[in-house]
Amino acid sequence: MALNLTWSDNQEIHPISEELAxxxxxxxxEAGQAEKVEEGEVSLTFVTDQExxxxxxxxxxMDKPTDVLSFSMQEFVDEEPEILYELEEGEAEPDDFSDVLGDIVISVERAKAQAEDYGHSFEREVGFLFVHGFLHLIGYDHEDEAAEKTMMDKQEAILGKVGLSR
Structure with a gap:
């Protein structure tokens, strides 16, 4: 298995082109190569601010919209979760989700507004949010200044490799 991306566009504000996909x-x-993540599946969904x-x-x-959310499946794979449910008699064990890295959700409205605010393209902003979400999926966070700088440096390096530098 390799790194795979599945995506869906659940909004009509700014349709996602095949070129952007x-x-x-x-x-x-590029992010997988930089972080030595060779396998996994990432699901990406584009939504509205309301969603x-x-x-x-x-x-x-948090009772407000945001630009990107990440839901990592690795938290459940790396350490065994407490029992989330009990199997009914005769019910099979759930499928192994170890190859699923997680889900990223991007608000297209927020991405469009932020691209205008920062003076760069919509594609660069969506790319930035996507890489940001991916890094969260594999365990990065920005709880303090040093961690935020690490994440920002990694994001900019990856974006630069595909021509989306500032």
Whole structure:
């Protein structure tokens, strides 16, 4: 297995082109290579501000929209979770999700506004958010200044490899 990207576009504000999807696939491969992640599946969903607001409230207890959310499956794979449910008699064990890295959700409205605010292309902003989400999926965070700098440096290096530098 290699790194695979599946994506869906659940909004109509700024339809996602095949060219952008191809660029995101290249970014995934570059990010995987940079981080020595050779296998896994990433699911990407483009949504509206309203949809990401609801997800942010539900999963992070933050009652506002955000630009990107990441839901890592690796937290459950690397360490055995406590019993999430009990199997019914005769029910098979669930499929192995060890190859699923997780889900990334991007608000297209927020990405479009931020691209305008920062004075760069929509593609660069979506690429930035995607790489940011990917790094979260594999365990990076930006809880303090040093961790944020590490993440930013990694993001910029990966974006630069596909021509999306600032």
């Amino acid at each position: 191809s660029l995101l696939e290249r970014l995934l491969q 990401i607001h609801e997800l942010n409230k539900q999963y992070r207890n």
